[in-house]
Amino acid sequence: QLQLQESGPGLVNPSETLSLTCTVSGGSISSSSYHWVWIRQPPGKGLEWIGSIYYRGSTYYNPSLQSRVTVSVDTSRNQFSLKLSSVTAADTAVYYCARWTVATLDYWGQGTLVTVSA
Amino acid sequence: QSALTQPASVSGSPGQSITISCTGTSSDVGGYNYVSWFQQHPGKAPRVVIYDVSYRPSGVSNRFSGSKSDNTASLTISGLQAEDEADYYCTSYTSSSPVVFGGGTKLTVL
Numbered sequence: 001q002l003q004l005q006e007s008g009p010g011l012v013n014p015s016e017t018l019s020l021t022c023t024v025s026g027g028s029i030s031s032s033s034y035h036w037v038w039i040r041q042p043p044g045k046g047l048e049w050i051g052s053i054y055y056r057g058s059t060y061y062n063p064s065l066q067s068r069v070t071v072s073v074d075t076s077r078n079q080f081s082l083k084l085s086s087v088t089a090a091d092t093a094v095y096y097c098a099r100w101t102v103a104t105l106d107y108w109g110q111g112t113l114v115t116v117s118a
Numbered sequence: 119q120s121a122l123t124q125p126a127s128v129s130g131s132p133g134q135s136i137t138i139s140c141t142g143t144s145s146d147v148g149g150y151n152y153v154s155w156f157q158q159h160p161g162k163a164p165r166v167v168i169y170d171v172s173y174r175p176s177g178v179s180n181r182f183s184g185s186k187s188d189n190t191a192s193l194t195i196s197g198l199q200a201e202d203e204a205d206y207y208c209t210s211y212t213s214s215s216p217v218v219f220g221g222g223t224k225l226t227v228l
Contacts, residue, residue: 035216046121046222047156047164047207049215060216096163102211104154104169111163 022097
């Protein structure tokens with residue numbers, strides 16, 4: 001059974017860089033059938049696609065966040081990562097990693113709350 | 119890209135059926151059969167209940183069904199149960215970005 005687990009600091013200072021890692025277990029991140037995705041959900045609000053990456057490194061970023069987002073993959077560790085720079089309180093959210101086929105987002109991590117505050 | 123349009127809330131009594139709509143455009147919902155529906159309970163990650171417009175993943179109750187007409191997709195839950203109370207989100211593949219989300223619908227079981 002595929003499992004995804006987010007990890008990283010739960011508190012980030014304003015203007016700094018948020019960094020999260022998603023560890024994939026029970027399957028290979030190098031599968032040609034999938035993309036790997038970061039999604040976030042501010043408290044009490046809906047879901048927002050942040051960015052995605054294919055194991056070979058091609059990426060897609062939400063245009064509204066593109067200038068601040070970097071998603072990378074480490075196939076040797078079966079992990080992919082998110083960096084979001086110059087964060088503000090508006091970036092406070094639960095951050096999820098997930099696996100995406102064209103059809104759907106079929107596996108999700110449990111999510112991790114990141115709070116931006118001094 | 120603009121979010122897909124869902125009603126903010128719907129409600130129904132146990133045993134009844136409810137339908138949640140998800141309206142997009144010909145560049146997303148209307149153009150592809152890649153509409154999914156997700157159920158999210160408070161404090162939990164979303165889980166897919168419908169994909170490819172009308173397919174149920176293994177383990178999802180057959181009380182959940184999906185359909186699409188033109189630019190609007192629909193999720194129907196029949197025989198409503200208390201455990202169905204949750205937020206529901208639709209998504210669609212789009213011509214300009216991988217996925218667009220709906221704004222979410224809160225389902226209340228009365």
